[in-house]
Amino acid sequence: MRIPAAFRRSKGLIGAILVLSVFLVALLAPVFIPEDWATQMDMRARLSPPTWAHPLGTDQLGRDLMYRVLLGAQTSIYIASAAVLMSIVIGLPLGLISGYVGRTTDNVLMRLVDTLLSFPALLLALTISAVLGPNLQNTIIAIGIAFTPFLARIIRGEALRVAQMPYVEGARTAGNSDFRIIVHHILPNIMPAVIVQSTISLAFAILAEAGLSFLGLGTQPPDASWGLMIQASRDYLDRAPWTALVPGVAVAVTVLGLNMFGDALRDALDPRAKGGS
Amino acid sequence: MPDGNTPLVSVEGLRVEFASDGGTIVGVENVSFSVAPGETVCIVGESGSGKSVTSLSLMRLVEFGGGTIAEGRLRFAGQGGEIDLAQADPETMRGIRGNEIGMIFQEPMTSLNPVFTIERQMTDGLRAHRGLSGAQARQRALELLQEVRIPEPERRLKQYPHELSGGMRQRVVIAMAMACRPRLLIADEPTTALDVTIQAEILALIDRLKRENGMAVLFITHDMAVVAQMADRVVVMYRGNLVEEGPVGRIFAAPQEEYTRALLAAVPRLGDMRGKPGPEPLRLVGADAPDSVQAAVPPGDPEPLLQVLHLTTRYPVKGGLFRRTVANVHAVEDVSFDIAKGETLALVGESGCGKSSCGRSILRLAEPTSGQVLLDRTDVLALNERDLRRKVWRDIQMVFQDPFASLNPYMRLAAQVAEPLSNFGIAKGSEIEDRIAALFDRVELPRSFMRRFPHELSGGQRQRVAIARALAVSPKLIVADEAVSALDVSVQAQVLNLMMELQSTLGISYLFISHDMAVVERVSHRVGVMYLGRLVEIGSRAQIFENPRHPYTHSLLSAVPIADPARRTVRDDLKFRPIPSPVFPVGHEPAPSVYDEVEPGHLVLRQQAS
């Protein structure tokens, strides 16, 4: 049985809808939900299962999980986006220069990147966060630095591939400066790879933020974060498993959406899939 | 057993469909032809003609590529009586594949499993079909390797594919297909990826095996010259349909269909230019008869436009911890020639001979190791990056081989042609737009294409844009590196004609780099033959083609298939010519090139004792 094309393509659509919804929640929840709804403790309904009053139940302090998870989206998305942006801002020039200039510059930069890649990203992020002192801003820096070597490596590979294309040589003989070649001929051609990689990195960054916060070395209370919520649920797993399930599902849905969207983007932008006769 | 009159295979009303995201695509439809025992039938066509789909259908391999045989019968007179392959179950097909029908493919480099030894790949078919033991299969594999004349067969069995050259791999693939003495051999473009001398060897081998075994051959190719050399009968295909079928002599002498005539007219035939003074456009069907008188004869200017003196280009092979140079590839070794104004010099040779590196070195796209390149008496190699841009690339431009990679996919065509105009300060403001329009007119592209992106164009159209971009600076010389090699033959002819026409009207010179001797004979005034980085012979077109002196030029010319069934050159199997490596240790300095002038302007490399 062949799966219809429309269904296969819907992967990207579902992914896009999921990602868009989570981003909208992250953006709009703080506007429409007063903060005290999420911090208000309902002492009579601690660890309450889902009810009409609390559709997703409450935590150990009687706080409404639905509001908390909606407001937590903001923190997770903000940290992940900022961290990925940071790794692009550092990794893109590094990778471009390494790939286009080559020679000694490339050797030195890539040796450094390879060394950084020997450190597990999560370990690197945890260490940096512990060193700088865990808070929201340092979590961004920690994840951003930890992800930079991956991005630099991928961009360098793409830049190297594109720099050898005949159209880049054609651009040289057409009298373009190196700067113009990088900006007009190399950058547009590596953008698909950068976009795909950013989407996937965003998914990993959400996971990393959750991991860091879960270990207490990421977002700190009173900021609401999904990782933090899961951490808090650990002691009440027997009595109130929904306290872990609610934020866990939130993370999963977001990351799944990003991965689906990323997969579909990669299929659509795959150089093998276009051009050629 | 069928007698000589019953066909071995008869294809009747074949229709193959492919499911795709946009609905059903018809691969081929209403195709009927037959192959008699011991006969060679060539299916010829350009890309997208459905010739490969037809051959894959016979093996029922088309299904693995997402195709289905929707209609038609594929009658095959096998050992167990006649069966319809289109209806055969998978079990029956497995018994036929590799046993009664053998198949070889285009790419010898990827046809063999890289992680298995030759022995393992040669014997597993024998064990599956014939139930041979390991030792018996090995013995049979040895015999087969001897039959396809591979030297040192014992050693080859232990080797992995990457240890063999392309020609040798194709022999192994043929030996594999011959393992069970098939009654039909399907060869899908078996020589397209090979150099011309290797092609001649493989064609001779297939021809010999066919005669010795009384086997029928279904030969798929895009190359009319190969058809002329190999076929008993020809099937011409175009866009999934059968155009014409007939004996090879009739197809070439008296083609019935318009398409066949056009196809044949576009094919340059080696020897056609004998006795003609200069390059001459091809007379294409449907186009205006080109004016052969107009073709430019190089003016007798004593001062050459470009002088290349002792050019040497070596690429370092890096290795080790700090990526030091551990060896050098001697791509271009002591090469000298010059090009006059309005002249076409062709550099010919097989892959890896250094012809492309030579062209790239002149533009400094590859950095030469030593020598001089004098452009109007300025040494190109001594210039810094800024002067290189200002002086050299203002006068020399390049057209690349792959039309799909030579234009930036994310930039509109007008912007790409505009770049040299603004960068070199040739035009400003609204003037640029007019210039671009004029250039598009010049290369016979509609002006509406200016706003388009490269992916909206066909290969031939893209190559025209690449030429327009090169023309933008009004260059004195264009280096055309295999500029028409990736194009279908009819498109190739149009682009060649355009290039010749541009030369006659604009007086530009070409350094025409190509592996195709017939094309070179058509377009060039002078020809240089390269082998292993050296220029082994150079002279006028007539001198090289009619009076070749260097043994390599001889072997190259005699290997070229001629698009004329009356002049068959496929001989008995040729001997192996080992290809020496151009990689030398650091510090190795080969002897300089010394030439003998055998007639005025005709230089031949003096053979060195080695």
Next chain:
Amino acid sequence: MSYLVNRLLSMMLTLFLISVITFTVTNILPGDVAMMIMGTQSNPEALAGLRQSLGLNDPLIVQYGRWIGGMLTGDWGNSLVFKEPIAPLLLQKMKASALIVLFSMSIALVCAVPLGVWAAVHANRWQDTAASSASLVGVSLPDFFWGIMLILLFARGLGWLPSSGFIDPADDIWGAMRHALLPSLALGLGLMAHLTRMTRATMTGILNQEFIRVARAKGLDEGTVVWRYGLANAVGPVMTVAGLQVGYLFGSIIVIESLFNFTGMGWLTYQALLNRDIPLIQASVFVIAAVVMLANLIVDLLYVAVDPRIRLS
């Protein structure tokens, strides 16, 4: 042979760089060892004295020299939290982690390779859609979420397995396995999903290659074509991806071992980070990076064994 020598030399250089990075990063810490030992409320003069005697006033490069000298001679210093020599402590914890890392890697490979091949063979059909969707969900769930689910199901719900603690296999092999199973599964499920996706992608590419068509044209049955001709070519790339995932695993164990109270390398590193135990942070980060690098070296060497093309170059 020269390949091996080159790889070993390159490894030494990388190890050196790893040590420099580790040392530099941990020295940006605002607090220092002296303050950790004496507490923040301590007498400033005593603190200065201790700094002097620990050599903390020396230039960084001298401190680095002393540290790397100690690392090379086996004197890794004492942990400030655990008050014992670091080297034997690390070795013991590393053994515990090796158990779950190897266990989870085995689970992942054994399941992912057949699943990925199966999906590739049925590319774009329901089998592929099912396997690909499942693995996409798999890579989207955080490891600790897997861990919590497993605890809820197997420990709290069914009561089959313990949810916390570590037992040395030398003492009680059965108990050790029971304690290692859930953390290994928590690590292995995400890994399995990832490897399934990689195997599928690799195999899809291989099955489109010409030599596969040639194998079919020889009349070999599909089983041989896919599982011998195809898979033999996928082993190298899949192994490389698996090797790269060792790094990912050593990040994940920090979370998973903490969740399961499994006292291994990840748990130890976490304690060191929480308590700013600088000597222990330095040693464990360095050791983890070195182990990850070593794992990739081994994979590269194994690649040479499965792919004859590498031998010559």
